Amino acid sequence: MIDINHISKTFKRSNEKYTALVDVSLKIDKGDYISVSGLSGSGKSTLLNVIGGLIRPDAGEVIYKGESIYDQSGRFLNLYRKKDVGFMFQQFHLMPYLTVVENIGLSCYQKSHADAINDYLEKCSLVNIKDKYPSDLSVGEKQRAAFIRAIISNPELLLADEPTGNLDPQNSEILMTLIEEFHKKGGTVVLVSHDPTAIKYSNSNIKIGLGRIHIPAQTAAHLIPAFSLGIT
Ligand SMILES: Nc1ncnc2c1ncn2[C@@H]1O[C@H](COP(=O)(O)OP(=O)(O)OP(=O)(O)O)[C@@H](O)[C@H]1O
Ligand SMILES: [Mg+2]
Structure with missing residues (x-):
């Protein structure tokens, strides 16, 4: 479904350079559930943002259903972000001036999506707080609202950046069950x-260190495209 081919990304701030990704290749098939772990600063969020059409890499391609997403028009990228990808950000990024239900509504582009909101609010125990603003929510509530916003329009791909990072074990299990x-x-x-509570739900785990992917031997071979034998 997605081929990530030889992606590199370096951020430049004044005279400083921060290398986030170095020649990363990865294949994601429909129905995969892949977890990515690694030390802070190793490039995990950058990788997710590149896959999600949010950070243009310096080199390499993200191929989605045969199209290199960063070589397409802005309209293509907008539609990809809107329809194909659901994103749960590390810092939630709920709109502060919108209520829970209004935040979720931002992702709805068909009536059927809006019609499903109440069911999801119930499933996620958010019905009673649907008219609250993000600043008045607990961390677990914010994360569940961010989850609904990410999946309400039935995207093909859910990208979740440390979704349980700030949750207690009980809330982590609730969220991971929803995912x-x-x-x-x-x-x-x-x-x-x-x-570990979150990783155990995935079918394969990939380690990333200093911007490079380390694929454990036991990981499914399909995750490594044949042409990316250079990865360390
Ligand atoms: N916008 C940016 N400007 C400059 N440097 C950046 C930027 N975004 C990320 N970096 C740098 O790129 C590297 C990778 O960052 P990234 O956020 O991808 O790491 P991470 O693995 O998600 O870390 P964490 O576990 O702390 O979330 C780090 O050195 C970081 O400082
Ligand atoms: Mg991160």
Whole structure:
């Protein structure tokens, strides 16, 4: 479904350079549930943002259903971000001046999506706080609201950046069960996490260190494209 081919990304701030990704290649098939772990600063969020069409890499390609997403028009990228990808950000990024239900509404582009909001609010125990603003929510509530916003329009791919990073074990399990439901319905998941509670739900775990992917021997061979034998 997605081929990530030889991606590199270096951020430049005044005279400083921060290398986030070095020649990263990865294949994501429909229905995969891949977790990515690694030390802070190793490039996990950058990788997720590159896959999600949010950070243009310096080199390499992200091929989605045969199209190199960063070589397409702005309109293509907008539609990819809107329809194909659901993103749960490390810092939630809920809109502060919108209520829970209004934040979720931002992702709805068909009536059927809006019609499903109440069911999801119930499933995620958010019905009673649906008219609250993000600043008045607990961390677990914010994360569940961010989850609904990410999946309400049935994206093909859910990208979740440390979704349990700030949650207690009980809230972590609740959220991971919801992500697992999305996966079981045919969704594809890439999850960034250090949390063993979260990683155990994935089918394969990839380690990233200093911007390079380390694929454990036991990981499914399909994750390594034939042409990326150079990865360390
Ligand atoms: N916008 C940016 N400007 C400059 N440097 C950046 C930027 N974004 C990321 N970096 C740098 O790129 C590297 C990788 O960052 P990234 O956020 O991808 O790491 P991470 O693995 O997600 O870390 P964490 O576990 O702390 O979230 C780090 O050295 C970081 O400082
Ligand atoms: Mg990060």
